Amino acid sequence: MKNWETVMQLVGDGESGRIEILRGQSEDNEWVFKTKEREEAKQYPNFLEAFKSLRTVWNHVTPSFLNSLYREQVWDELTNEGLTKENLKPWAKSCLPEMFQVAEYIKASSKTVVFTGAGMSTESGIPDFRSRSGWWKQVDPRTVATIEALEQDYPLFHEFYSMRMRSLQKIKPHDGHNILAEWEKRGLVHLVATQNVDGLHQEAGSQHVEELHGSIKQLKCQQCEKEATTDEFLEGKPCSHCGGKLRTCVVLFGEALPQQAWKQSFETIKEADVVIVIGTSLEVYPAGELPFLSNGKTILINLEEVENDFDVTITGKAKETLQRINELLVIVE
Ligand SMILES: [Zn+2]
Numbered sequence: 001m002k003n004w005e006t007v008m009q010l011v012g013d014g015e016s017g018r019i020e021i022l023r024g025q026s027e028d029n030e031w032v033f034k035t036k037e038r039e040e041a042k043q044y045p046n047f048l049e050a051f052k053s054l055r056t057v058w059n060h061v062t063p064s065f066l067n068s069l070y071r072e073q074v075w076d077e078l079t080n081e082g083l084t085k086e087n088l089k090p091w092a093k094s095c096l097p098e099m100f101q102v103a104e105y106i107k108a109s110s111k112t113v114v115f116t117g118a119g120m121s122t123e124s125g126i127p128d129f130r131s132r133s134g135w136w137k138q139v140d141p142r143t144v145a146t147i148e149a150l151e152q153d154y155p156l157f158h159e160f161y162s163m164r165m166r167s168l169q170k171i172k173p174h175d176g177h178n179i180l181a182e183w184e185k186r187g188l189v190h191l192v193a194t195q196n197v198d199g200l201h202q203e204a205g206s207q208h209v210e211e212l213h214g215s216i217k218q219l220k221c222q223q224c225e226k227e228a229t230t231d232e233f234l235e236g237k238p239c240s241h242c243g244g245k246l247r248t249c250v251v252l253f254g255e256a257l258p259q260q261a262w263k264q265s266f267e268t269i270k271e272a273d274v275v276i277v278i279g280t281s282l283e284v285y286p287a288g289e290l291p292f293l294s295n296g297k298t299i300l301i302n303l304e305e306v307e308n309d310f311d312v313t314i315t316g317k318a319k320e321t322l323q324r325i326n327e328l329l330v331i332v333e
Pocket residue numbers: 221222223224225226239240241242243244
């Protein structure tokens with residue numbers, strides 16, 4: 001065994017002293033783990049086994065170093081083992097430092113705005129229609145979701161939105177949507193501004209939602225703007241009032257963005273202490289400008305790493321990340 005390196009260091013009170021977990025590479029390049037104060041004792045085939053061997057000291061030590069590779073494993077193990085809130089706190093800071101920070105920001109904020117994009121809905125099973133793999137019938141939605149298609153090729157326009165509406169009927173909000181709705185009830189979130197048109201935030205129970213790109217759950221006549229139902233649209237009926245073409249209230253390429261939703265979002269973000277952007281890298285103008293209207297803390301939760309100016313960046317899935325931050329809200333205080 002060669003090149004032992006420390007992957008976790010724990011500082012204890014009194015008898016616990018200082019404890020380390022080290023890893024080294026065997027001759028066939030497998031990692032092997034050991035704990036420092038038991039130099040001659042047995043080695044462990046993975047980090048978690050070594051960590052579990054220290055179970056008796058978990059409540060008496062504070063982690064002073066933890067390799068980021070093992071943070072989530074440690075956190076999952078500790079939460080599964082039911083440590084008390086007080087004993088979890090020092091671990092939370094080491095295991096989930098960014099999320100812990102976010103939980104602290106949320107707790108301290110008097111106005112928090114959440115801004116969501118396509119990545120918020122992917123864990124509910126909604127494909128991203130703008131991505132190449134999500135393209136429908138090899139047709140680029142940017143050529144179908146347009147005013148031109150609505151006016152000049154209504155059958156194709158109608159087929160595209162019927163397909164999207166039918167696929168959405170089976171889709172439910174996930175726990176991340178539920179957590180945001182719950183935070184609103186608890187006074188921790190004041191507005192959800194979303195680029196999504198799927199209505200999942202409202203379905204989860206969020207009351208204050210601004211839909212920046214409109215809604216696929218609302219339908220209207222293109223000619224007289226009278227409201228219509230999903231069934232009328234799916235059955236291919238014309239407007240019951242004027243005979244015009246029915247359409248969803250999703251903003252089409254080439255159409256103006258809904259002024260009221262944007263204005264409301266602008267104003268609330270300007271006053272916000274915390275803006276949390278989830279599931280979009282916000283590279284598109286004008287959405288990209290929105291979070292930075294706030295003088296408060298800006299947080300980005302996104303699966304893809306992108307260069308950005310946010311105060312805190314968490315690379316991860318929306319649902320998982322929100323679940324963890326929600327756990328941490330109980331511990332922060
Ligand atoms: Zn009409």
